[in-house]
Amino acid sequence: MTTFPCFRETTLPRTSIDLPVSVDRDASVPLTVQLGNRLRAAMRDGTLKSGERLPSTRALARQLAVSRTVVTEAYQQLYAEGWLDGRHGSGTYVADVVVHTPSPPLASAGPAASAGPAASAGPAVSTWPSGAAGAARSGAVPPDFPAGNGAAPAGPVIDLRPGRPWVNDYDRAAWRRAWRAAADLPPGDDPDPYGLPRLREALAEHLRKTRAVAVGPENIMVTRGTGNGLDLVAATLLRPGDRAGVEDPGYRVAGNVFAARGAEIVPCPVDRDGVVVEELPGDLRVLYTTPAHQYPLGGRLPIPRRERLLAWARRTGAIVVEDDYDAEFRYDVAPLPALHCLDPGRVVLLGTLSKSLAPDVGVGWLVAAPDLLAAVARTRHDLADRTGGPAQQAVAVLLERGDLDRHLRRMRLEYARRRAAVVDVLGPLVSGDTAGLHVMIEVPPAAVPFVVARAAERGVLVDWTESPRRSDRPRGHGLVLGYGSASLTEVRRGTTVIAELVAAWRDGEGRKGETREEPGRTGETRGERTGEDGRRREKTGAGRKGRPAVTRLADKSRMTF
Known part of the structure; x- marks a missing residue:
């Protein structure tokens, strides 16, 4: 039985279920993609409920009469997206962040409102982030941002706002x-x-x-x-x-x-x-x-x-x-x-x-x-x-x-895993990730309202940087993403949603009229930074080795705005 690593301590039922899924060998869509799509649909509509144990890769491959590799790759993709959860030696489970009601249509709140490679991959909520990062480490909402579609929250919210630590794991x-x-x-x-x-x-x-x-x-x-x-x-x-x-x-x-x-x-x-x-x-x-x-x-x-x-x-x-x-x-x-x-x-x-x-x-x-x-x-x-x-x-x-020292050592490892998950998915967009519990996600100012609004509608809350009080100096701009209070599974799912929305904005009408070069960044490529001593600092992407495949914004040629 194949299991996938998880760093959360949970008590989950050990009885697996028979999955009501099938695949079509004659279809043009690869079997792995078919299986992943059917499992997502089953988790979204409640056929598969949070905490239910899935069959092993060997058992499901036998049930579907497909190669075990097909099932393994589908599980890996779903695990990386945050749909699945598990513990070593216990099995693979439906994650507890899955929402059982389908997302309503997105409201028109910005360019490319209906665009996106996976518009229904997450929950739709009307909850608006409580503020811009500049307002505090959580603060007030600027009144000129779109406020979503007004619908009631459809399920659990993934809170990726900064300033919140993980308080569920202590001695x-x-x-x-x-x-x-x-x-x-x-x-x-x-x-x-x-x-x-x-x-x-x-x-x-x-x-x-x-x-x-x-x-x-x-x-x-x-x-x-x-x-x-x-x-x-x-x-x-x-x-x-x-x-x-x-x-x-x-x-x-x-x-x-x-x-x-x-x-x-x-x-x-x-x-x-x-x-x-x-x-x-x-x-x-x-x-x-x-x-x-x-x-x-x-x-x-x-x-x-x-x-x-x-x-x-x-x-x-x-x-x-x-x-x-x-x-x-x-x-x-x-x-x-x-x-x-x-x-x-x-x-x-x-x-x-x-x-x-x-x-x-x-x-x-x-x-x-x-x-x-x-x-x-x-x-x-x-x-x-x-x-x-x-x-x-x-x-x-x-x-x-020495209890506090032991707690700090344990949490450093846990936060490092979550930080690595953010870098895995968002890659060259990430800056400020060498310390702390938050990172900057650099996107053009015009993209910020669209991404924040759509993320809130899909149940992911993030903060953003405000315009500087002194407008005569160019600086970084974009989203402020905290990974302290969300589980590793939630961090993966939330950052995947952000990556999809950034890609949707990039490919949609919101790209029109945007320049490709940021102020103060001439000659500097994504993934590099110029330090105080004038030398290049290349992002190492530590912690990426051995992670499962996941749709991510890793192609630098497509990430230049």
Whole structure:
């Protein structure tokens, strides 16, 4: 019996069914394609239900009187598209994302509305993505985007929006043990604005091992997360009218926090490597940046530019707030040191467990020089702001016992598989995939409304980049796809839908009038990037070897817009 790999832990029935399918040997359509089409139809109309076990390739080949290769290739294609699921030694099953109702006709919301190589391959929904990537790591919907066909959701939605981790795979015994230990301690009556000393010591060791940040507990404050830490810094440093820089495009919550403290928000341009130092104004009081994995374009700030950024900060007197966003998850690249390591007196480092563990935990950290940290602690005391004691105790137990480190190692492998699935399907369209839980899918601005609307109608939610506040600088544009909260099967199915829609737009009326060369990309082919040192960086497509065949956008000659 042939089985296909799966990395999800599920309990599935072991009884297979007799498949009500047949093939026509006299038809011009290949037998593998016929079988795949019939199985898809059976899964769409509910003949095959989620969780049902399929016959082995040998048994089905015997039933249909065809070569076992025909069945194996059909199963492989369906598995790669996300229709099938399975575990080693258990068999092959209908995936739990299959929708049992057919898709209604697509509404007219853009060019080539009815085009596409597989228009009925996914569910139709009216659910609209909750926002553009520039609006936040999930934000508000621009009113000028088409809103779909207005139909009720037909089934489960595949959520590929960024900013959401996978919270279904954790060590339940370790989790219960940590919270039991926290519950055994009496409640505190005078919370320390710096946080529990026990947790600060554990965080100092954690940062030393994972980010090479050599600090002691005296440099650390326990926060409720990145937003809380950023607000404390803003309340301490900013006065009404002060100018605060934020990346453009970037994490809009940062701008909201600064604006709430009365600051004037200054959009600072970014490129494929991160914030552009040469275009930073000289009168900023604070600059917020994400050098580990820029949100949303995905760049990693190179060392030479980090040094120039710190030289700018020293020259102007600005404080750099480093959001260590996505730093825990890296693929195919060596880690770069935290910006804080290069100038601890000029950089405030913010971190959180919302991605590495779960957003519900509500624990993060702020690392700064002792004198600045003392000022932040006074502000926090004046604001009566605090981090819950039981959550701090539980996180301390997870760190001290090594449970969090084990969880991180396990999730790095899992996220790497999902990232590889995205690259497998979308190939040269992908950028910003060396770290984190999201990638950029580069498509022309005119294609974005069409792809986002059609994807939502087919049950796939993605975000997109907004136009920069400063329109005088060309930059990347397109979709922002997160793979943190979706299963491997869902990631494969969702990215296949995106690939089909991009191909549909490319081949449809929406291509008319579009130029074939992007601003700032003259002489650069898809799949290559020019780095800070001027050398070409070729995408390696790590993780592709040995994966099943799947319809994908891999032909670079067809991917140039």
